[in-house]
Amino acid sequence: MKKSVAIVTGASQGIGRATAIRLAKDFSGVVLAARDGRALEETAGEVKANGADPLKAALDLRSKESAETLVKQTLDRFGRIDALVNIAGAVPQIDLFEMTDAQWQDGLELKFHGARRLTILAWDALKASQGSVVLMSGSAALDPKPGFAAVAAINAAIIAMAKAFAEQGIKDGVQVNSVVPGPVMTHRRQTFMEKWAPAHGMTVEEATKKFPAEVGISRVTILQSGPQLMSQEDPDVAEEMQRILRGEGIQILLAAETLNVQGRSGEGVSLTVRASSREQTIEGSDLLIAAGRIPNTAGIGLEEAGVKLDGHGYIRVNERLETTTPGVWALGECAGSPQFTHASADDFRIIRDNLAGGERSTRDRLVPYCLFSDPSLAHVGLSEREAQRLGVGVRVAKLPMSAVLRTEATEETQGFMKALVGASDERILGFTMIGSEAGEVMAAVQTAMLAELPYGRLRDAVLAHPTMAEGLCALFSNVAPGPAQ
Numbered sequence: 001m002k003k004s005v006a007i008v009t010g011a012s013q014g015i016g017r018a019t020a021i022r023l024a025k026d027f028s029g030v031v032l033a034a035r036d037g038r039a040l041e042e043t044a045g046e047v048k049a050n051g052a053d054p055l056k057a058a059l060d061l062r063s064k065e066s067a068e069t070l071v072k073q074t075l076d077r078f079g080r081i082d083a084l085v086n087i088a089g090a091v092p093q094i095d096l097f098e099m100t101d102a103q104w105q106d107g108l109e110l111k112f113h114g115a116r117r118l119t120i121l122a123w124d125a126l127k128a129s130q131g132s133v134v135l136m137s138g139s140a141a142l143d144p145k146p147g148f149a150a151v152a153a154i155n156a157a158i159i160a161m162a163k164a165f166a167e168q169g170i171k172d173g174v175q176v177n178s179v180v181p182g183p184v185m186t187h188r189r190q191t192f193m194e195k196w197a198p199a200h201g202m203t204v205e206e207a208t209k210k211f212p213a214e215v216g217i218s219r220v221t222i223l224q225s226g227p228q229l230m231s232q233e234d235p236d237v238a239e240e241m242q243r244i245l246r247g248e249g250i251q252i253l254l255a256a257e258t259l260n261v262q263g264r265s266g267e268g269v270s271l272t273v274r275a276s277s278r279e280q281t282i283e284g285s286d287l288l289i290a291a292g293r294i295p296n297t298a299g300i301g302l303e304e305a306g307v308k309l310d311g312h313g314y315i316r317v318n319e320r321l322e323t324t325t326p327g328v329w330a331l332g333e334c335a336g337s338p339q340f341t342h343a344s345a346d347d348f349r350i351i352r353d354n355l356a357g358g359e360r361s362t363r364d365r366l367v368p369y370c371l372f373s374d375p376s377l378a379h380v381g382l383s384e385r386e387a388q389r390l391g392v393g394v395r396v397a398k399l400p401m402s403a404v405l406r407t408e409a410t411e412e413t414q415g416f417m418k419a420l421v422g423a424s425d426e427r428i429l430g431f432t433m434i435g436s437e438a439g440e441v442m443a444a445v446q447t448a449m450l451a452e453l454p455y456g457r458l459r460d461a462v463l464a465h466p467t468m469a470e471g472l473c474a475l476f477s478n479v480a481p482g483p484a485q
């Protein structure tokens, strides 16, 4: 292999990591730069497995000193630089109108200033090796939309800067952009494509070529008429989910009024929306309306049987699920039960046992739920909002998922756990989690709630390491002491 050296910034994760691993096939040395040194370990292992000599550089490239150190370390170790691939720097994907000056500055700092500084510092070495500079920009610059406006503006600046460097390069003999890594497969995209491709009758390779245009999920806008996403949830839960979705590049417009829809879903749609007192047009290929479900109870002869409905059209039932007509029972969504499969299934068990002479009821049953987002959201029992409405005194404990040790291994650090414990007793009254495996962790808490275990039993339990459930010990350690303690 030709002796050649590439520097990749932002190499600890995502596209930077994938690029570094890919370049390891063509370069004898790959310098991996990122802020988080521990996260570079894995990339370094893969670079080595692909035949290149890795050099890990844990640096914060926002400072000039760090950029100088990176160039020096590279030259000390390898004596040359043949390619500089600059990927580092996430620009917050926040609506231009909502973005603070600090967020804007943060986006510019590493992605733009950092790229310029490093290119200039490495210039002489690149010139000597007739090397290449790749300043990575996202495609948002080509098609700026409000949610990506900041990203787009900074990326457009990077493109302009790369062109200006290219001008210099051509004069001075640096072939700017001669090493283009090409499409790279990140972990997230690989996992997604492995599920998506066979479901659409394609191999991953075929689907990758068509992604994202054929998959059609390249840009998502959520329009919510209310003031927060997931209106039933506590504000901190909704805000965290919103933050995670925005981090994925999803644009969220709250208090959004849809004024007009034109086109046909699947072919092309154009929506006129008023949000934050501004009217704007949102264009897309598909439109999904998820505005809730209504009971399908009209016109099926219920009134002839004397079965009465409530004001919302649900069949009126008592706690035993008996309707207003003796001998007629109703279960599931049409009877106004929580809209989950497990609630309907439990309704069935109640009716089955009552038909056999039992005395089962829907009263006080704990109905959990899980939203299978990524990461998932799970909830059981009281929320803070419900506790307040019902006048139930609670102690609230929270724990960020990043404090759960397993997340260090799985890199799934987003979200938090939240527990509600009685203000003056030891009962666990509610649990919410946003995080990987939230539904499974919730089942453990639900079991404790059903057994009416005092929260201290979970706090002091010896739970296996490293599991997500292990975080429950730390979570319940954060409960403030009660009056008796």
Ligand SMILES: Cc1cc2nc3c(=O)[nH]c(=O)nc-3n(C[C@H](O)[C@H](O)[C@H](O)COP(=O)(O)OP(=O)(O)OC[C@H]3O[C@@H](n4cnc5c(N)ncnc54)[C@H](O)[C@@H]3O)c2cc1C
Pocket: 296, 300, 331, 332, 333, 334, 338, 339, 340, 341, 342, 344, 372
């Ligand atoms: C996209 C989607 C995803 C979901 N994901 C989840 C999930 O992950 N977890 C979860 O717990 N829940 C989930 N749910 C909710 C769950 O599917 C429902 O809560 C559950 O199916 C309700 O059960 P049910 O028996 O009350 O009603 P249904 O399952 O809707 O059954 C009602 C049946 O009655 C039939 N019917 C309606 N009207 C008539 C009529 N006039 N004559 C004869 N038959 C009629 C319908 O065709 C249907 O077969 C999801 C729902 C949707 C739409």
